[in-house]
Amino acid sequence: MNLTSRSERVSGRIFLIALVVVTLLPFLSMLSAALQPRGTVPTGLAWPSDPQWSNFADAFTAANMGALLKSSMLIVAGVVPIGVLIATMAGFGLGHLRVPGGHIAFGLLLLGLTLPFEAVVTPLYYQMRDLGLLNTRWAIILPLIGLYMPFAVFWMRAHFTNVPAELSEAARVDGSNTWQLFWRIHVPLARPAIASLTILLFLWTWNQFLLAIVMVDDATKRTMAGALGAFQGQWGTDLVLLCAGSLLILTPTLIVFLIFQRQFIKALLQGSVKG
Amino acid sequence: MTSALGSVPAGPGTATRPGGADPARPARRNRRGRPTRWIGWLWVLPALLMYGFFVLRPLALTVQYSLYRWNGIGPAQWVGFDNYLTVFTDRDLLKIITNAFVLIIFFSFIPVVLGLLVASLVRRITTGPGGTLVRTVLFLPQVIPLVAAGIAWSWVLSSNGLVNQLLRAVGLDRVTRPWLGEFSTALPAVGVIGTWIMLGLCTILLVTGMSKIDPSLYEAARMDGAGPIREFFAVTLPSLRQEIGVCLTVTVIAALASFDIVYISTSGGPGIQTTVPGLEIYRLAFSQRQVGLASALGVVLMLLVLVCVLPIQRLTRGEKP
Numbered sequence: 001m002n003l004t005s006r007s008e009r010v011s012g013r014i015f016l017i018a019l020v021v022v023t024l025l026p027f028l029s030m031l032s033a034a035l036q037p038r039g040t041v042p043t044g045l046a047w048p049s050d051p052q053w054s055n056f057a058d059a060f061t062a063a064n065m066g067a068l069l070k071s072s073m074l075i076v077a078g079v080v081p082i083g084v085l086i087a088t089m090a091g092f093g094l095g096h097l098r099v100p101g102g103h104i105a106f107g108l109l110l111l112g113l114t115l116p117f118e119a120v121v122t123p124l125y126y127q128m129r130d131l132g133l134l135n136t137r138w139a140i141i142l143p144l145i146g147l148y149m150p151f152a153v154f155w156m157r158a159h160f161t162n163v164p165a166e167l168s169e170a171a172r173v174d175g176s177n178t179w180q181l182f183w184r185i186h187v188p189l190a191r192p193a194i195a196s197l198t199i200l201l202f203l204w205t206w207n208q209f210l211l212a213i214v215m216v217d218d219a220t221k222r223t224m225a226g227a228l229g230a231f232q233g234q235w236g237t238d239l240v241l242l243c244a245g246s247l248l249i250l251t252p253t254l255i256v257f258l259i260f261q262r263q264f265i266k267a268l269l270q271g272s273v274k275g
Numbered sequence: 276m277t278s279a280l281g282s283v284p285a286g287p288g289t290a291t292r293p294g295g296a297d298p299a300r301p302a303r304r305n306r307r308g309r310p311t312r313w314i315g316w317l318w319v320l321p322a323l324l325m326y327g328f329f330v331l332r333p334l335a336l337t338v339q340y341s342l343y344r345w346n347g348i349g350p351a352q353w354v355g356f357d358n359y360l361t362v363f364t365d366r367d368l369l370k371i372i373t374n375a376f377v378l379i380i381f382f383s384f385i386p387v388v389l390g391l392l393v394a395s396l397v398r399r400i401t402t403g404p405g406g407t408l409v410r411t412v413l414f415l416p417q418v419i420p421l422v423a424a425g426i427a428w429s430w431v432l433s434s435n436g437l438v439n440q441l442l443r444a445v446g447l448d449r450v451t452r453p454w455l456g457e458f459s460t461a462l463p464a465v466g467v468i469g470t471w472i473m474l475g476l477c478t479i480l481l482v483t484g485m486s487k488i489d490p491s492l493y494e495a496a497r498m499d500g501a502g503p504i505r506e507f508f509a510v511t512l513p514s515l516r517q518e519i520g521v522c523l524t525v526t527v528i529a530a531l532a533s534f535d536i537v538y539i540s541t542s543g544g545p546g547i548q549t550t551v552p553g554l555e556i557y558r559l560a561f562s563q564r565q566v567g568l569a570s571a572l573g574v575v576l577m578l579l580v581l582v583c584v585l586p587i588q589r590l591t592r593g594e595k596p
Contacts, residue, residue: 012396020412026427029437044440086321093318114580116532118553119573122560123336146329149322207420209535225420246426257418272525
């Protein structure tokens, strides 16, 4: 394809590189501030003559990182497996078994696809209070599973709609029931769709902020994003520590992202196309 | 696709086009035993129960609350549509709703326009290590919590931050200011954070769409003597309609329902200069104990999102053959 002229391609490259630089600059600026001596007033981007890597250790203690990691993982462990499982089952029921009246259930779910969390957070708060679950991780876990259902079921249904019915019929001749059919044939086939959904739900849960600050006062029982909000409230005036802590809190996500980078990008692209 | 009842969908069976999921699609006639069909509801039930209890019930309650004056503790007082009247007449609340629409310019239009520019120049991102690096970096803002983006940019836009440092370096000392703290610049400054978050996603979506366009279309356009600009409007823009629709949908929802970034970077200030509906709902419900008014604003926000997103969907999907 030699259609694009040389100058066009060069200017395109330049644009792309500029975009990459602009994307990275805030992170670099944070890093440079995080390495300044404590108690100084840092400026935008200046490499310190004597980088204070120990600031990260201070921030680790100040942010109580160990407890935060554990809390976030507990919440993810509560939301993601159950969310993925019941969404896959529902997608199977609606897309493959085609239950009678399934389109009504599906329409009901579509209603929630564009729903801003802010619209339901107030009654959710009172609901959780009445259940006695405020200030526990359940107050984040349970609503999140429900709130993710529209997208998750939509996603899994789209997969199961495209699975040919003959596949199940052949297995039925062998005498397997629907449950066996689901686990032996359909779940393995749906693995790519399930993997993408798992990644998206993990990311959204880890980064969930609104529910975390509404439902739970104790930062060590929140999601990572919620904890970061509390950290800013507490250390907002100590810029060096704030930057070090924020970078630290970002690291787990970044590591997971870099490891599963291809899957993440695929999931995010597909996720936005469907959502 | 639905006409081939019972037979294997031919050809694009595994294609995951969003258009393939049509809610109005009739349930396929089943050739197997009837009783299994109703039992199938058991598969859907767990998801529906969670959705019903944690989304539909609160949603119904929001609508109910919105018709009362209630402080969250004492008895509630029926006020009919008074809360909605307040939402649409109160100066501050109208300003807050307008703020969300201003953010759409920064969250949606700028990323889509810049993304289109890059896409039409680059055409494709190489599959080599350089391309992977570009993709990875451009996706970073999508992966980190919005809270982190808010903290990073509060620092970048502060008095001693990077933006002012760069301005000073080129001799524009007079322009420097605490961007998030001044009345005139606070809202656009918050918007810039949104642009930063959305730009990478839009660019990659659009470039990916771009690489799927048949090169012969461009060849034909060149043969007809079309310049780059005619080419853009005749070939690129129509071919990318679906991708543009996706970008707009995602970013418009993010703008209207924004909360995290604003809460972290400005808390809605100075004054109510950067307050958005999401933040105001939070404040009304949990600090000012005006649960009814907060709920009415919640209902309005939900409807605003629908009113903005449905036409975009229609535009990009409805006319597809």
